[in-house]
Amino acid sequence: DIVMTQSPDSLAVSLGERATINCKSSQSVLYTSNNKDYLAWYQQKPGQPPKLLIHWASTRESGVPDRFSGSGSGTDFTLTISSLQAEDVAVYYCQQYYTTPRTFGQGTKVEIK
Amino acid sequence: EVQLVESGGALLQPGGSLRLSCAASGFTFSNAWMNWVRQAPGKGLEWVGRIRSKTHGGTTDYAAPVKGRFTISRDDSQNMLYLQMNSLKTEDTAVYYCTTEDGSSAFWGQGTLVTVSS
Numbered sequence: 001d002i003v004m005t006q007s008p009d010s011l012a013v014s015l016g017e018r019a020t021i022n023c024k025s026s027q028s029v030l031y032t033s034n035n036k037d038y039l040a041w042y043q044q045k046p047g048q049p050p051k052l053l054i055h056w057a058s059t060r061e062s063g064v065p066d067r068f069s070g071s072g073s074g075t076d077f078t079l080t081i082s083s084l085q086a087e088d089v090a091v092y093y094c095q096q097y098y099t100t101p102r103t104f105g106q107g108t109k110v111e112i113k
Numbered sequence: 114e115v116q117l118v119e120s121g122g123a124l125l126q127p128g129g130s131l132r133l134s135c136a137a138s139g140f141t142f143s144n145a146w147m148n149w150v151r152q153a154p155g156k157g158l159e160w161v162g163r164i165r166s167k168t169h170g171g172t173t174d175y176a177a178p179v180k181g182r183f184t185i186s187r188d189d190s191q192n193m194l195y196l197q198m199n200s201l202k203t204e205d206t207a208v209y210y211c212t213t214e215d216g217s218s219a220f221w222g223q224g225t226l227v228t229v230s231s
Contacts, residue, residue: 001177040217042158049210049221050158061219093158097216100174102148102160 002026002096006105012113019081021108023094028074031098038098041070041079044107045090053092054079086112115139115220117211122225129201133225135194135211143167143189146214149196151207152224159207161185161196163214178204201229 003026013019029038037057042050052061054070057077067082081088089112094105121133137145146169149161162175164185173185184197194211206229212218 038216042218044158049224050218051221052217052219055217055219095158095217100160100163101176102163104158104160107157 001101002029002099002103004094004096004103004105006092006094006108008108009106010109010111012111013081013084014113015086016083017113019084019088019110021079021092021094021110023072023077023079023105025075025077025096029096029098030074037073037077038096039070039072039077040095040097041068042093042095043088043090044093050093081110084110084112115213117213117220117222119209119211119222119225122209122227124228124230125201126231127201127203127229129229130197130199131201131227133196133198133209133211133227135196135222137192137194137211140213140220142187142192147185147187147194148212148214148218149183149185149194150210150212150218150221151205152210153204153207156207161209164194198227201227203229203231205229 005024007022039057041054044050058070069080071078091107091109093107116138118136146165148163164173182200186195208224210224211222213220
């Protein structure tokens, strides 16, 4: 199975500041035939189901604010919130869909400092 | 608008069985691959399994902890997804979500809670 490891487990960021979450996979999730990274990011607010923010490592879902961006390739990925807003308080998960079983990172809790 | 509505969650004892349902609307369900994902209380997300569309064989894949105990099925005539859970264990306690599967999971239901406790 591909193990997804996120860092940090939690972070507190001031409103308007940048938040950075890292995700590392135990093996590459880059499919060389199409040069796509099979990596998604989800946001989960308390009491709600997860919401897909980014797929293919860097493609924002429709309606997702552009302060959210994804980067990286192969085994190392980053989710960046460029200017943290109060409504961004949530737990963020990365997930690989390169193979089954689909696997998620353990989650990173983002709070306001 | 895509809607996924899970039902069937309950409190039951270890060793019991339960079937969860997911009613889908707002998209062509018969063409969709579908997942079940669970989340234990206060914990992270765990993929349970998926079912392909009938045109892709309708076959299933499962996570190791549930393989042989859980079965995913679908009724395309009713736009319904199912999760049959047998030989339930306390560690199966979780909110169970159905999701669309297009690689990533773009759409999620609100989830249904399954509690396994003696």
